[in-house]
Amino acid sequence: MPAVVDLRSDTVTLPTPGMRKAMARAKVGDSRRGEDPSVRALEEYCAGLFGKEGGLFVPSGTMGNLCAACAWTRPGEMIVASSASHIAGRESPAVSLLASVAIIGIDAPGGIFTAEDVAAAVAPAPARNESRVGLVTAENTHNAGGGTVFPLAALKRIRSFCGKTRIPLHIDGSRIFNASVASGTPPAAYGKVSDSLMFCLSKGLGAPVGSILVGTRGFLSEARGVALRIGGGMRQAGIVAAGGLYALKHNVPRLAEDHGNAAALAEGLDGIPGVEVVNAPVETNIVLFRWETPSLDLPAFRERLADRRVLLDDRAFPLFRAVTHLGIGKREIARAMRAFREVFVGGAVRP
Numbered sequence: 072m073p074a075v076v077d078l079r080s081d082t083v084t085l086p087t088p089g090m091r092k093a094m095a096r097a098k099v100g101d102s103r104r105g106e107d108p109s110v111r112a113l114e115e116y117c118a119g120l121f122g123k124e125g126g127l128f129v130p131s132g133t134m135g136n137l138c139a140a141c142a143w144t145r146p147g148e149m150i151v152a153s154s155a156s157h158i159a160g161r162e163s164p165a166v167s168l169l170a171s172v173a174i175i176g177i178d179a180p181g182g183i184f185t186a187e188d189v190a191a192a193v194a195p196a197p198a199r200n201e202s203r204v205g206l207v208t209a210e211n212t213h214n215a216g217g218g219t220v221f222p223l224a225a226l227k228r229i230r231s232f233c234g235k236t237r238i239p240l241h242i243d244g245s246r247i248f249n250a251s252v253a254s255g256t257p258p259a260a261y262g263k264v265s266d267s268l269m270f271c272l273s274k275g276l277g278a279p280v281g282s283i284l285v286g287t288r289g290f291l292s293e294a295r296g297v298a299l300r301i302g303g304g305m306r307q308a309g310i311v312a313a314g315g316l317y318a319l320k321h322n323v324p325r326l327a328e329d330h331g332n333a334a335a336l337a338e339g340l341d342g343i344p345g346v347e348v349v350n351a352p353v354e355t356n357i358v359l360f361r362w363e364t365p366s367l368d369l370p371a372f373r374e375r376l377a378d379r380r381v382l383l384d385d386r387a388f389p390l391f392r393a394v395t396h397l398g399i400g401k402r403e404i405a406r407a408m409r410a411f412r413e414v415f416v417g418g419a420v421r422p
């Protein structure tokens with residue numbers, strides 16, 4: 072039986088043999104005491120990549136953003152973010168609970184907002200004696216926007232506005248290396264335009280666990296305190312940190328292949344009658360597409376696709392998300408396309 076073509080997310084990757092070897096060899100210690108050499112090596116490497124004073128290895132992107140939100144804001148303040156961003160959606164209950172802040176959402180095409188949008192979101196507070204905005208976050212690439220790249224020029228203008236109004240800018244860079252590879256922007260340029268930045272090792276980079284928060288020593292000392300208070304203190308975490316370091320050293324340039332495969336998928340989908348690619352032209356590794364006149368309901372659709380051993384993110388049926396990653400090559404794209412043609416073109420039957 073052929074392997075499953077899993078396009079649900081770039082979080083489904085499995086560690087490669089080389090990565091597993093690096094993990095098995097990792098020198099470890101009690102990371103909570105600052106004694107794990109592999110964690111320290113990873114944090115230092117990441118700080119260097121982004122031109123920041125330090126890094127903090129945390130178990131997940133959610134925890135990285137939460138630590139940043141708690142470290143930068145005071146209770147009663149507000150955070151400005153794209154309304155479709157991960158922090159304004161899935162993470163907002165925990166951010167509201169633990170940082171005691173509200174999130175003001177900006178509606179922007181593809182999740183890419185401007186300095187003027189931020190100014191408009193920040194302006195009413197002093198005039199109406201409302202809560203102060205304590206943090207702006209920009210998601211790069213923007214997941215729900217379809218893997219859109221936040222242009223560096225837009226980030227620079229936002230940072231300049233934030234600097235004048237003394238509001239820190241945090242980048243949720245879960246997929247920052249996709250942005251970097253797609254736009255040819257070095258990671259340090261993103262580090263330069265932000266006060267803090269979080270990125271995930273366990274998405275396109277293909278490591279099994281973890282995210283990194285980079286910033287100044289002062290910010291990281293606050294963020295580390297938050298991570299420890301919410302149970303993010305890890306012990307011999309060097310085993311997974313070594314997977315992260317391996318991913319950074321081996322899996323960054325290959326993200327261009329994921330982008331090429333996503334573009335090929337989008338082109339193929341666009342040729343299927345009744346299917347519309349929503350985020351054309353696809354910028355990175357995420358394809359959003361809609362089945363305009365579904366002839367199956369969700370359970371039947373899932374069954375037909377699963378029969379053909381293809382998985383998609385179908386939570387917003389009939390809008391779908393397909394994400395390419397290191398488990399997806401040209402062969403898998405061809406298999407997925409065959410399954411899509413059979414299922415989306417009316418009258419698909421079980422094979």
Ligand SMILES: Cc1ncc(COP(=O)(O)O)c(C=O)c1O
Nearest residue numbers: 131132133134157210214243245
């Ligand atoms: C843009 C963005 N931010 C944050 C996260 C949260 O990362 P994690 O799943 O590691 O908690 C995700 C996860 O998909 C994401 O897409």
